[in-house]
Amino acid sequence: MPFGLKGAAQTFQRLMDSVLRGLPFVFVYLDDILVASCSASQHESHLRQVFQRLAAHGLIINPSKCQFGLPVLDFLGHRISAEGVVPLPDRVQAVSAFPRPTSVKALQEFLGMINFYNRFLPRAAHLLQPLYAALKGKTAKDPVDWLPERVHAFSAAKSALADAALLAHPLPSAEIALTTDASDVAVGGVLEQRVSGLWQPLAFFNRTLRDAERKYSVFDRELLALHLATRHFRFFLEGRNFTAYVDHKPLTFAMSKVSDPWSARQQRQLAAISEFTTDIQHVAGKSNHVADCLSRVLVSPVYVSIDYAAMAAEQRADPDILALQSTKTGLVLEDTPVWDGGPHLLCDVSTGRPRPVVPLSWRRRVFDSVHALSHPGVRASVKLVSARFVWPGLRKTVKEWAAVCIPCQRSKIHRHTQAPLEPFRIPGRRFDHVHVDLVGPLQQS
Structure with a gap:
């Protein structure tokens, strides 16, 4: 089968599979052959078997293109070591440097690069959902409408690939x-x-x-x-x-x-x-x-109407924030944009997602923006706000505000039946009605 024909690659792959069949330590893709061994002596034995197979079928290898006895190597876009497999750092860097796509075609190329390493990304489906939504009903040359959730998804996908998990080698007996x-x-x-x-x-x-x-x-x-x-x-x-x-x-x-x-x-x-x-x-x-x-995405995509530029200006003079910066806490405070190209704010980055530190004058507005979306309960409100923002005493403040929310109280289901007040008829004789109440403890005299 000469190269250049449509079926050349498939024919070559079938040839290599038949030549190296029965060698479980060999992984072959076209002319790339990987030999995996547990020790140097075993590796030498494995190589001899591979060379014998190639020689028996009249196949010749170029020594200048071969590498032997490597503890770590790059193979088909992955870096492989004794510990496991990770994406190739050069490919990860290329994805991280990928500019924001201006057309649907460019966005499809970016998604293809991410999906090549899909098995390394725990949250790929959730992270990429806003980007896939941008493709619906569009042609290849249409521009991409970069809504805030899509900007965040684009940045989060890059970060997820940069922090891709190390996948272990499967052990048959484990x-x-x-x-x-x-x-x-x-x-x-x-x-x-x-x-x-x-x-x-x-x-x-x-x-x-x-x-x-x-x-x-x-x-x-x-x-x-x-x-x-x-x-x-x-x-x-x-x-x-x-x-x-x-x-x-x-x-x-x-x-x-x-x-x-x-x-x-x-x-x-x-x-x-x-x-x-x-x-x-x-x-x-x-x-x-x-x-x-x-x-589940790390934080569900709830986007609130907050003027982050105005918040950033008030952060610099807020006494609570100044005290927080000088106090040793578990927070990791950095000046960082809340999304690519957005304004820089003082944020806590210890959770993996920037959480702006909210000045005192902005806290009620932040709570109202999040809580008014669906009026969740007290615990859900605390979870929603604390996942996106941070300030001293946040949990206590949010609990108090959520507990006294008037729309929540009006729509709350009351589980206790309260009987209406009824007037007593005028008694006709002594002890006709006896009213009992609890009082005490009383001071002894």
Whole structure:
């Protein structure tokens, strides 16, 4: 098969696969051959076997293009070592330096670069969702409308790739587990192996839910997450004993339930999962940190109408902020933009996302902007505000303001029935009505 024809690459790959078939330590892609060994002596033995195979088929290698005995090497866009696999630093740098796309075609190129390393990114589906939304109904030459959430997603995707997780090499004898989770907009899972008592990630999986899937019940979304994850990691899980961990307890009884599933879709998904495992165990949501971050973005995309430039000007003279800067706390305060090209504010960057330090005069406005979106409860309000902003005594202040919110009180469901006041009829004789009340403790005399 001469090069230049459409099927040349496929024919060459089939040739190399047939030449090196039966050598489990060899990984080949066209003319790139990787030989993985545990020791120098084993590596020498493996190389001899590879050379013998090549010689037997009349194939010649160029020594000047070969590297032998390397502890770390770059292969097909990845840096591989004894510890595991990470994205190639040069590729990560290229993505980090990628300018903000001005057209749909350029945005598609950026998404393609990110998705090449999708298995390293726990939150890819959630992070990239605003960018994929920008592609809907557009042609390749159309300009991109850079809304604030898309600007943040573009920056967050670059940061996620720069902090990509180290994926361990799979060990055939290691215990493996699959942990899944689902949110309102995405599903995710992580495949792990236990080595020396510690769990090591092998690969991540996540996918954005389609419009119809977002209408599923919680049970159906959690079942879908487990079904998609087992299908995605099929080549890892087939023929292996493993445990599936979910944070939705009813799902753990789905395999042993006497009654039939409610829908044909549930029957199909449960049947497909049972081909791999029936060991489904519950893990509390607060303990399910790994998979939880797969299906949920670090901070849900709530964008508030705050004039950050005006806030930055007041930060410099606020006494609480000046005192906070001179006090030793767990916060990491830096002057940083809240998004690419935005104004610089004093922010806490200890959580991985800049949280502006709010001056005293801005705190009520910040609370109203966040709380007025859907009037969540006290705990939810604290979580929403503290995930995006920081100031001394934030939790106490937000709790007080949320507790006295008038629209919340008007729409609050009162669970205690209060009987209306009724007048007593005029008694006809002594002790006709006896009224009892509690008082005390009384001072002894």
